[in-house]
Amino acid sequence: MSTPSPRSQVKVVIIEDHTLFAESLELALNLEGYAVRRIADADTNGSAQAMLTSVVRMRPRIVLLDLDLGRLGDGVRLITPLVKAGVNVVVVTASTERARWGECLVHGARKVLSKTQPLNDILATVRRINQGFPVIDREEREALVGHWHEHREERAALKQRLTQLTPREEAVLGELMLGRTVRDIATASVVSEATVRTQVKSILAKLEVSSQLAAVGLANSAGWRPASR
Structure with missing residues (x-):
């Protein structure tokens, strides 16, 4: 286990296009003492690449990422480049598709959380990452990745018919x-x-x-x- 950093030194970036949810999350993290930055749509010029470049330059320790980013598209494609930049990605989504959750883990996300879960679950995940603790157990991970593999196989079979x-x-x-x-x-x-x-x-x-x-x-x-x- 690594020594946790003081919360004031832990940069957390929120990538979320639902303003009310993003503001609530930002407020809660600020109250916990983290250095929080929320990426607004106006900061991106409508470009996912511009947003990605901006986030990487901030060098955050943790990014809380939504999947459905409106005109910026599918957040899944941001996971791998963020992880390669040394960021801990936690997906917070309204999607209930377990195959999609598994895909996020395959791309390197540390954990996927539902927006319907208590806010304390998100805060607890951020704390555990800062403390160097795991945030998902092997059984849950394997089950979600298994859903993704099954979905891929089903999709391949459909494409074969087409x-x-x-x-x-x-x-x-x-x-x-x-x-x-x-x-x-x-x-x-x-x-x-x-x-x-x-x-x-x-x-x-x-x-x-x-x-x-x-x-x-x-x-x-x-x-x-x-x-x-």
């Missing part, structure tokens, strides 16, 4: 994902509705689903987009 589509079927599925009807697609493509229905039927068979809605849901789950987009 590779069976012909270019035309890809285009039709892409239109369905935009909310277009069979009639809309037929009109835009200058073909009969019967032709489009045949193409849709083939898409459903290849994707092993029974409805257009399920096909769209599968494509979204796989993160798929037609080649032309």
Whole structure:
């Protein structure tokens, strides 16, 4: 166990786009005596890279990171560069997806906490990191990382089904994902509705689903987009 630093010397950066939650967290950490800085959207110029550069220059010991950062995108992609810069990353998120939590740990986050947990849980995690204590046990970590691996395998299987589509079927599925009807697609493509229905039927068979809605849901789950987009 390392000797804990005086709290006034422990820099904690909050990356969070929900102002009320961020301000509450900042206030609580200030009362605990930490040197806290909250990164506001105005500090970033809408650029995740600019924000990352700014945070690294501050040389914080701990970053409390949200995952859903509005126009700055997915916070997961910030974890690895922050960890490589020597930062302890604690994810604080509204997401309940255990696979996503596992992904954060794979990228190097020390722990993932839910925003629904008591504020004292976040403060206790910051204290333990400063004191050099572990903040997640092996069983919890392995379970969350296992969820991530399962999710990756499921997503790969879905993508494999999608590779069976012909270019035309890809285009039709892409239109369905935009909310277009069979009639809309037929009109835009200058073909009969019967032709489009045949193409849709083939898409459903290849994707092993029974409805257009399920096909769209599968494509979204796989993160798929037609080649032309």
